[in-house]
Amino acid sequence: MAMNVGSESSAGGDPEVMVDVNTTPLIDVMLVLLIMLIITIPIQTHAVKLDLPQGNPPPPPTPPTVVTIDVDFDGAISWNGEPIPDEASLQNHFLSAAALPDQPEIHLRPNKLANYKYVAHVLADAQRLGMTKLGIVGNEQFMGQ
Numbered sequence: 001m002a003m004n005v006g007s008e009s010s011a012g013g014d015p016e017v018m019v020d021v022n023t024t025p026l027i028d029v030m031l032v033l034l035i036m037l038i039i040t041i042p043i044q045t046h047a048v049k050l051d052l053p054q055g056n057p058p059p060p061p062t063p064p065t066v067v068t069i070d071v072d073f074d075g076a077i078s079w080n081g082e083p084i085p086d087e088a089s090l091q092n093h094f095l096s097a098a099a100l101p102d103q104p105e106i107h108l109r110p111n112k113l114a115n116y117k118y119v120a121h122v123l124a125d126a127q128r129l130g131m132t133k134l135g136i137v138g139n140e141q142f143m144g145q
Contacts, residue, residue: 109137
């Protein structure tokens, strides 16, 4: 314990005793014990053991066949570059493609100057006749408008 050795402040002449505990050694001992505890704790491994199946990997999927339909500015339609003369021929193409077990992807490429009614007509025919994989490609030509 520490004592105050200053002037006498009491009337009897006895110096006052200072009753403060010096906590520095206590903190040092606690830190040493904490470090020893951390060192002695075994390191935990967080590994999960899995039984993975052994065997041949599945074959890579075959890329789908793609049919490109072009709609020109005057309403002319072509199927993979081959001109379609009339509506019945387009519907026959759609029916034969929809009947396949693995339907081809239909990529519709409208001309920038084509009226929307021609594009909507082709889309409606494709949906009505059972085509499910349908998309419009070449949208970047419309971004500058």
